[in-house]
Amino acid sequence: GENVEQHPSTLSVQEGDSAVIKCTYSDSASNYFPWYKQELGKGPQLIIDIRSNVGEKKDQRIAVTLNKTAKHFSLHITETQPEDSAVYFCAARVGGGADGLTFGKGTHLIIQP
């Protein structure tokens, strides 16, 4: 089955700086890669996603890049703000299957004021 590795497990950046979180996946048939943000006491919430026919997608301060050859994808957050502090999860879904998502272990992002 699919295996998703996520790094780093904790990331601390100064407010205003950029943050990058990286994930790799094992199944070349995966075709959908969402990123979720989870705040304390809440369920994960989708912040951006990318499909395998696209190499990059941007939404305001958030961007995701996908390298299908290397089987890795990354989340980029620019101009970080205190409200960006949360746990971020990457995930992958194998195309054509009936499966749910396979998640990474999560990255605790801390924005230092």
Add this chain to the structure above:
Amino acid sequence: ETGVTQTPRHLVMGMTNKKSLKCEQHLGHNAMYWYKQSAKKPLELMFVYNFKEQTENNSVPSRFSPECPNSSHLFLHLHTLQPEDSALYLCASSQEVGAAGEQYFGPGTRLTVT
């Protein structure tokens, strides 16, 4: 609010108890999921339902028993649990299984087994 609600939000139960977790989605979706979230581990997919039919059981022990009476409701029946079953149990829904798209998560039920 994501349109997915879960009750109760917190549950403490002994190993001999029987309890149920409830999930309801108000999004008109046809697929519903149960995930387990433990400390320092990835979210683990437990069960998948598509149009009320179970399409996946991810090798979950039989002490967890799901029920999906209709596309809007999903239950997880619990009995004779172990302390290692303590975790956050998350419900999610999506338009339908197999169609790549967003899964919407509920806030979860924090379960503690004593």
